[in-house]
Amino acid sequence: MGCRIRAVAAGAAALTAATLPCAPPSAAAPSGWRAAPAGAHARPYFYLEGAPGSVLTDRLALTNRGRQARTFTVSGSSGSGAGAWIATAARTVRVPARTRAEVPFTVTVPAGAAPGDHPAALRVRDQRGAERAVRVHLRVSGPMLAALTVENVSVADRGGAAVIRYDLVNRGNTTLDPRVVVRADGLLGGELHRPAHAASGDLPPGQRITRTENWADPPALDSVDVAVTATAAGGAHGTARARYTAVPWGAVGWAAAGGGAAVGGWFLRRRRRAGADDSPVQEGDPVRELTTGVTA
Known part of the structure; x- marks a missing residue:
């Protein structure tokens, strides 16, 4: 079957639909449909930028590779924020x-919108309830500030290993992609040095994420300073620390048990000796006489 172009009316707006050539079942996604930014070049997400008060436009492509028509519901991401700024040409689309x-x-940017990144998404749901979210990276023109903090660093034992937990907080107005360095230095030398690695995907402005690092071989006996440092583009930088004291509780328990046994034995010997000294004198036992300062 060749490709052909036709127009599908949807309210006051026109949706362009192109018939796809027949494809084997293996070429289709598991659900049989796809939602993505339209255009000749594949884009993983939408990127739009404009000043407060501007109106930005783009197109969403809905691909139905199944053998039956599908009806989709399209809307901006729910809740407050930039998702409420999105208006689609049609809310319901039959493909x-x-x-x-x-x-x-x-995307209609309010006149009073703050400069910086305002993440949103286009949500697509088919008649069976399957849902996709296509990200919309929206940047409002103006002064940009990249700021990042590391908070709530803690270290906890976990069955012979340890877990380092920390929060990353975006304090600026640009979306960040943090990289983290974890280092632990003890009194007996360096214990851990984990080089820079990605901590997450995008971290939008004002958002907080909690991350953990597994520490497979923490020291058995040492006092360690654990430092977590995060960096991101634009000069964003943050560091926080926690103190971790490693104590071999098994050895401490054995030492305590041995000390308790020694003290108990000492008290037992004292009691036996005291009992022997206080025993009554039996008849026929030799009696010692004590003469104190007696003169004839």
């Missing part, structure tokens, strides 16, 4: 079998 439809949408 025939083996067809791709493009849905225009607009």
Whole structure:
């Protein structure tokens, strides 16, 4: 079957639909459909930028590789924030079998919008309840500030190993992709040095995430200073520390048990000796006489 182009009316807006060539079942996604930014070049997400008061436009592509028509519901991400700024040309879209439809949408930036990144998403749901979210990276023009803090560092034992827990907080107005260095230095030398590695995906402004690092071989006996340092583009930098004291509780328990046994034995010997000294004198036992300062 060749490709053909046709227009599908949807309210006051026109949705462009292109019929796809027949494809073997293996070429289809498990659910049989896909939602992604439209265009000749594949984009993992939408990126839009504009000043407060501007109106930005783009198109969402809905691809139905199944053998039956599908009906989709399209909307901006729920809740407050930039998701409420999104308006789609049609809220409900019917896409025939083996067809791709493009849905225009607009982002109206409020006149009083704060500069910086305002993450949002386009949410797509089919008639069976399957859902996709296509990210929208929206940047409002103005002064940009990259700021990052590390908070609530702690270390906990876990069955012979240890777990380092910490929070990363985006204190600026730009989306960050933090990289983290974890280091532990003890009184007996360096215990852990984990080089810079990605801590998460995108960290939007004002968001907090909690991360953990497994420490397979912590020291058995030492006092360790654990430092977590995070960096990101734009000069964002933060460091926080925690003190971890490693004590071999098994050895301490044996030592305590041995000390208790020694003390108990000492008291037992004292009691036996005292009992022997206080025993009554039996008849026929030799009696010692004590003469104190007696003169004839």
